[in-house]
Amino acid sequence: MRLLRLAAIAALTFLPSITAALAEGGVSVYLTTPDGTKLLSQEPSLSFSQVDKAGITIDASRRYQEIVGFGAAITDASAYLINRMEPSAREALLKELFGRDGGLGFSFTRLTIGASDFSLQHYSYDDVQAGARDPELTHFSIASAKEDVLPVTRAALAVNPSLKIMASPWSAPGWMKSTDSLIKGALLPEAYPSFAAYLNRYADALAAEGVPLYALTIQNEPHFEPGDYPGMRVTPESRAAFVGGYLGPLLSKTHPEIRILDWDHNWDEPQSPLTMLSDAKAARYVAGVAWHCYNGEPSAQGKVHDAHPDKETYFTECSGGGWSPKWSDALPWMAGSLVESVRYWSKGVLFWNLALDENSGPHKGGCGDCRGVVSINSKTGVISRNLEYYVLGHASRFVAQGATRIESGTAPEGISAVAFRNPDASLVLLTVNRSSVNKTLTVTDGVKSFSYALVAGGVATFVWH
Template sequence: MQDLIIYQSNGEQELFVQKEVQQLESCHTTDDLIVVTIDEAQTYQEIDGFGASFTDSSAYLIHQILDKEQRTELMEQLFHAEKGIGLSVLRNPMGASDFAREMYSYNDIPEGETDFQLERFTVAHDIDDIIPLLKEALSLNPEIKLMASPWSPPAWMKTSGSMIGGELKEECYEVYAEYFVKYIQAYSEQGLSIYAVTPQNEALYVPGHYPGMLMLPEKQADFIKNYLKPNFLNFGLDTKIFCYDHNWDRPDFPLAVLDDAGDAVDGVAWHWYGGKPVAQHQVHMAYPDKEVHFTEGSGGEWIPAFEPAFSNVLRTGIEILRNDSKSFVLWNMALDEENGPVVPGFGRSTCRGIVTVDQQTKELTFTLDYYALAHFSKFVRPKAVRIASSSDEIIRSVAFKNIDDSIVTILFNDSDEMQGVQLIQQGTEILKYNLAAKSAMTILKK
């Protein structure tokens, strides 16, 4: 058993703790034994990775509130594959989101003015905190892929005249596509390559207290097909375009965009705030050549107790990956002791970050989301391929084969009782043990 590496989470006091085989509770009975069978011959999607977002709030807390020693240690624990949990996907807002200290875009001009030549475009805001952290993350893990999503275009491009509410003016489709190009180019000048963008975060939700915009499927298809993709081609950009970027409960939206925009779209991005992850698979079955990505899911006080919250990340993460997703990305990388900072007028946030940075004490705390994410990200490396594994509503499983041929299996006991589990790979028993209720285990077999 020397070729096994095992990490287990078993309650709030034991989170992502490495175990030796002899430390596991042995299972000597075959009664009610659940057999999890791994078949590496049956393969599915290639994995890009796991991560979260350097929102303006997160970047400020990590870059300015933590001291240099704390920041260095945290970044290693987030991104280094050996010293940390090896996060490898970052999905950042293009401008302000709900988690920003101010309203801002990359082309803010006085009310009543326009700038169709984008002469006043600048990513100067991001140079303070966001870009330095992205560079540091890439130095720790060069395999990181960067995604970007706008919550709102600049106010002058919108029918509302504000970053809150409204739609994109028809006369601004072309300049908004050029805005994306300038963003990608500006980041490239900083040594940062943008792997993919979405045209609009949560295009069907128009919040009244933070940046957002309505972008119906026919409008999104038009924007991608006739403006965004042609501009990418004109400027020689290979950045991918993912549509939708919203909840599982409206699979008709991405299907409509794919039906219309076709080859201009590279994939579909999903969130978890409504519906079920099987929607990802349903759309993927209709368009199997399009990538599937899970780009946002936040934990928060609406699932306050430890066990339900931890279970939610493990259960949902496994199902996201079993439904074709190449990525699993949570929301804020860091929030403070008040679940902020948030944009002015937002009110009180109930979201939870991957880490908590107390602005008063400077104390850094890893939340349950960090440890739950670690069960996936630590050993499932970029370019791993998902392989077949038996799974049910008692013992949920998902398995992968890395490029070094190591096999990673993530198990979660979703029942309220201890359960005997036998893990079999290629006809050989790997482990037989008792997995405690609501506990998770990651097994790496070299």
């Protein structure tokens, strides 16, 4: 294994601890600006004054969903790059990303069940020759995951033992599909028992490796059949039949702790999870609905939540990339998507690749210009922290696992805002100025308030007791 040498280890400086940074009796402020001159920068603290006018009104007595966490996916590509760093550099990076004391405090991640486009090759965990079948899963093996993904995930767990891990398949093994291939096709009804057993075996195997699953989705982007990397079409009716008749009953016996999440696709088709959840036999086994950012609006999450308030909501994939290279555009959009998804009931937020190289890889098919939360140069090992790093950090550094979203009223036009109460009783307000002009925010908490001028396109987190 070739080790990547970190050329700029000094860049991995930890941020001040959250507790130490809280302004005594005031408000701590952290800012990222679209010109990059401020990057999660701690600004002068603010003082409270008497309420002078209405603005963003915090009401900690009105509580909503509990937060699982924020983070990004440990894809094959991410794990491959991280696992080839020198041990000391790898440890430093994982502490920076997952550590609570001075790090970003990521507490949520996602694995792929088999290959995605961000894999070095296309594979499942039960591949056989074309035309062959393996209904008893005699060829099942997670050997490929033991090379990079599991070691990196275990190392992240060692840094943050509260890390919650979900997983998603991009495709069932080809022999379970209409195409007899990982590429395109639909899951065959006669393969439902085998696919349920396959996902259960995966959960068993990961638990045996010290990587317990918190949740899994039935299929990544089930309405999309890509032509050059694994994918699989699964209609809402098919998902309902599969979960209600096979996966749900099986996991309820073998892994009742694992949440089954439906959809795992974009905001523009809320009718698909609504149709799936209209099947009572399936709905009883479904804990929640997962969403992606690539089409539609976050309000779709609210539509499904309103119809099924007993189901949880998760925002499980969003990537930046070369299609939006300007920070002035991408920063407020990514941060605004995070904030609005939580306002519309997300318990957890995941961006896509945790790490990619300087060529947006390694990948095999699919997205050729996606951006990781960090970039690791495959030749020099130098780490670059991308805007997704700072967007996630504005939430993950300050909002602890177990925090509760609280009421933050209606934000001024052009502002996205969401508030939290941490288990230690500290309050956090995350704001994004999505407009093209500077905005003065007035924030009221009971009988006290503070004001702050947020630059156009900027992101600010406020923390106080």
